[in-house]
Amino acid sequence: MTDFLPEIISLNQTAFIRGRNIIDNSLLAQEMTKEIWDKIRTQGHKVHWHRLIWYPMHLPKHSLIAWMTILNRLPTSDRLQRMGISTDGICINCRIYQETRDHLFSQYSLVVELWKSILNLNGMNYTALTWDEMVSRASSTWKGKSLITIILKILWNAFIYSLWQERNRRMFQGRSRTVDIMLKEIIEVVSIMLRGKSINRLDSANFYLCNA
Ligand SMILES: [Zn+2]
Numbered sequence: 001m002t003d004f005l006p007e008i009i010s011l012n013q014t015a016f017i018r019g020r021n022i023i024d025n026s027l028l029a030q031e032m033t034k035e036i037w038d039k040i041r042t043q044g045h046k047v048h049w050h051r052l053i054w055y056p057m058h059l060p061k062h063s064l065i066a067w068m069t070i071l072n073r074l075p076t077s078d079r080l081q082r083m084g085i086s087t088d089g090i091c092i093n094c095r096i097y098q099e100t101r102d103h104l105f106s107q108y109s110l111v112v113e114l115w116k117s118i119l120n121l122n123g124m125n126y127t128a129l130t131w132d133e134m135v136s137r138a139s140s141t142w143k144g145k146s147l148i149t150i151i152l153k154i155l156w157n158a159f160i161y162s163l164w165q166e167r168n169r170r171m172f173q174g175r176s177r178t179v180d181i182m183l184k185e186i187i188e189v190v191s192i193m194l195r196g197k198s199i200n201r202l203d204s205a206n207f208y209l210c211n212a
Pocket of ligand 1: 091092093095096103108
């Protein structure tokens with residue numbers, strides 16, 4: 001479980017919550033991951049979104065963050081406030097709305113632009129959806145073992161991971177990436193994961209993703 005802590009807190013981060021020492025932050029992160037771990041162990045039944053994140057080619061660190069996002073267990077500002085931890089609660093990206101899971105992963109320009117660009121790679125059109133609608137639609141349509149289904153799952157998990165990583169970079173390191181850079185990094189992930197797999201490289205979407 002400690003292997004996953006850096007992914008949840010963020011890379012090279014000196015503080016989980018600004019103003020608190022690193023011991024407090026580590027304890028808080030452990031508390032949050034324990035909650036998730038207990039759910040992993042006790043969850044007897046499969047939920048409808050199970051196959052969105054646990055599929056044969058999944059990348060564990062991406063799936064863990066996507067899973068925490070679906071369960072709404074990431075330390076977003078609204079959750080920290082509910083836990084009695086003082087933060088300004090404002091989204092680091094737009095500085096207007098409260099930072100919630102739904103806002104961070106479905107409701108502002110960076111998310112929309114990034115997801116639109118990802119869908120464009122696959123020749124698909126963007127439709128504005130709430131977080132719950134997105135999970136529900138993906139769960140009901142990305143089924144089977146077709147290449148496009150696998151690619152969409154890899155892309156979606158990488159997309160969520162990238163958004164959480166970006167939020168942490170902006171909040172704790174004062175650094176930011178553009179949509180283009182985030183997209184390029186996501187394509188690289190897909191390209192690495194599909195390397196050596198037998199797929200139709202003549203398909204234009206596949207060609208682009210596999211030769212990035
Ligand atoms: Zn925002």
